[in-house]
Structures are given as C-alpha cells and as structure tokens.
Amino acid sequence: MKTVMISHERLDRFAGQLLPRRTARAFADVANRRTAADYDTVVCTTAFARAEFDRIGATNIATVPLGVDLQTFHPGRRSFLVRHRFAAPTQILLVHCGRLSVEKRADRSIDAVAALCDAGVDARLVVVGEGPMRARLQRQAAGLPVEFTGFISDRRTVATMLACADVTLAPGPHETFGLAALESLACGTPVVVSRTSALAEIITTDSGASAGNNPFAIAAAVRSVVSRPEHDRRACARRRAEAFTWQQAAAGMLIALGARDGQPGVSRYADEAIRLTEADSPFTA
Incomplete structure (x- = not known):
C-alpha cells in the first residue's frame, strides 16, 4: 500500500x-x-x-x-442588499476571511484600513472568522470602521461576503496555499496578499496584488487594485480562479x-x- x-x-x-x-x-x-x-x-x-x-x-x-468550488464561489453571489449592510456604494469594502490566529495576521488588515483612513480613503473592513485573537483584534479596531461577523458556517453566506467586497485581504506571511483567497477570486473579487507567502504564486498582476508585510504596503496595494476598472478586475479575478x-x-x-x-x-x-x-x-x- x-x-x-x-x-x-x-x-x-x-x-x-x-x-x-x-x-x-x-x-x-x-x-x-x-x-x-x-x-x-x-x-x-x-x-x-x-x-x-x-x-x-x-x-x-x-x-x-x-482547487476551488467554482459553483458555490461565484460572482453571482454578489448581493447589493448585503453589501449595503456593510458599506455605502461609494466606500471601499474590504474583507479579511480566516481563522483569527496569530499566523493569519488579521492585525495587519486592521492597520491597513487605519492607514487608508489616515490617507483620506473611505474604506471599511469586515473580518469574517473566529479564533483566539478576536478579543485583542477588537480592541485594536476600536474607533475604526471595522466590523467582526464571527464564524460563518454556511459557505454560501461566506461566498456572498467575498463577492460583495471590493478587495479581500490575505496578509498571512506563511500561507502554503490560501484557499480563502482563491475562493475570493472565484467570486470575482481581487485579493491583496503577502508577498512572502505561497499566495504570491497564485495572484497575478491583474487578479490582485502582492504586498510587503506592513500596513502601508497593503494599503497602497489596495489603492492600486481599486484604481482599475471594476469590471476588468472582477473578470480577471474570476478567470484566474478558473485555472484551479x-x-x-x-x-x-x-x-x-x-x-x-x-x-x-x-x-x-x-x-x-x-x-x-x-x-x-x-x-x-
């Protein structure tokens, strides 16, 4: 055997x-x-x-x-009603999806939205997931446009959250694949990832961006991604996911x-x- x-x-x-x-x-x-x-x-x-x-x-x-479930995680999950629940049409909606543990570095996502706000960018962050770092992260996010949903068990609901985002964040520097990021791409949402993780292999220049492991680099990458026409960046994200x-x-x-x-x-x-x-x-x- x-x-x-x-x-x-x-x-x-x-x-x-x-x-x-x-x-x-x-x-x-x-x-x-x-x-x-x-x-x-x-x-x-x-x-x-x-x-x-x-x-x-x-x-x-x-x-x-x-691979990624290209049927469950699909651009068709995008819901304007759900998006409106978390952000206004003119705001940039960011989503960090994953276990709230040290290695996932959700703290960098929070610091990145703070950097965006300091630069005058109207952005909001939704953190999807649960884990041992949640209480500390919530203290860090106090006073910032950050919302925590906790763990979401239904994959369709997760897919809707990913599809509604303008950009998802995957700042973990040690990811060996990063399935949540690939699920985001399948939903037509580009991803900003850590350049020191395996996700730098997955993300192409037209489906997201790789950034340094600091909030200012992440914030700059977000601004670069959203500067592209929305239809183009969403189509490129989906096309990249279809390779997996x-x-x-x-x-x-x-x-x-x-x-x-x-x-x-x-x-x-x-x-x-x-x-x-x-x-x-x-x-x-």
Whole structure:
C-alpha cells in the first residue's frame, strides 16, 4: 500500500516564530528528512510549500495545487442588499476571511484600513472568522470602521461576503496555499496578499496584488487594485480562479496515490468526487 503525506505548513516558517531563523531551519530540515523517508510521497500544494523539501534534496515530492468550488464561489453571489449592510456604494469594502490566529495576521488588515483612513480613503473592513485573537483584534479596531461577523458556517453566506467586497485581504506571511483567497477570486473579487507567502504564486498582476508585510504596503496595494476598472478586475479575478479546478486537484491527488497519468479511471473518479460536493449549487462555472 502506498503511503502519502500532505504537507499543510512550512515547518521552518512555523518554527521560526519561536526559534532563531537558523535554528528553526535546522530543526525543520531534520524533521522533514524523517518525513520524506517515512512516506512514499509527500504532497505539497505550491512551490513555496515544497521549497523546504527541495532544500534537503527530497526526491519523492509531488506538487498538487488545491482547487476551488467554482459553483458555490461565484460572482453571482454578489448581493447589493448585503453589501449595503456593510458599506455605502461609494466606500471601499474590504474583507479579511480566516481563522483569527496569530499566523493569519488579521492585525495587519486592521492597520491597513487605519492607514487608508489616515490617507483620506473611505474604506471599511469586515473580518469574517473566529479564533483566539478576536478579543485583542477588537480592541485594536476600536474607533475604526471595522466590523467582526464571527464564524460563518454556511459557505454560501461566506461566498456572498467575498463577492460583495471590493478587495479581500490575505496578509498571512506563511500561507502554503490560501484557499480563502482563491475562493475570493472565484467570486470575482481581487485579493491583496503577502508577498512572502505561497499566495504570491497564485495572484497575478491583474487578479490582485502582492504586498510587503506592513500596513502601508497593503494599503497602497489596495489603492492600486481599486484604481482599475471594476469590471476588468472582477473578470480577471474570476478567470484566474478558473485555472484551479477540483477536477484537476482530485486527478493530481489520485496520481500521487499511484494512479497512472491518463488512466481512464482517474478522470471518472475525479469528476464523481466533484459532483458530490457541487450537486446542490444553483450556479454553473
């Protein structure tokens, strides 16, 4: 039986939050050598995610990007009534969607909206998610045009929030993929991401922007994105998301599990997996 491990985090980056950089890297290299030796295949979702395995010379690494549900996360989810609930037509509506934990750096999204306001930009931020940092983030956001929704369990509601935004923010510097950002693109909403994360591979210059890890760079990137015609930037965002289908992701995973590329069953099983997740959507890609 073939054994496969999916690497969800950059261990060197995670350890680097607690240890000196060289120590963190050495620790990660030892652990990753053991991991690579223990499994037939290690699956990474991006070049950024696999870089620490490439560094140690591991040869059993497969890159399989994730996909996005292009039916649930769709520009058709945009609702002017919902948008009006959070922002006026002339305001820039920003959304930060994700767990409120340290590594997601929602604090930078809050600081970015403060920087925009200081520069005279009429912007509002909605933070979607729950986590251990919420109370601290709410204190940080006091007096700013920031609203917290808490955790939203319904994916359609999340999709509506993303589709209603002018720009979504994904400032986490260590993301190994960033599915929420890809879901935003699928909704036709461009994303400003950290240039030190894997999302810099996902975002193109016409579907969003990569920014430095500081609020002023994020704010400048937001202003650059919204300066483009809305129809163009939304169309480009959606088109970028369409390059990441769950059919491709499922087929890639089946190949990593030992199926042969081009084997008839690969496409059939991948399509069936997607059908089960998307059958109840009213939208088509």
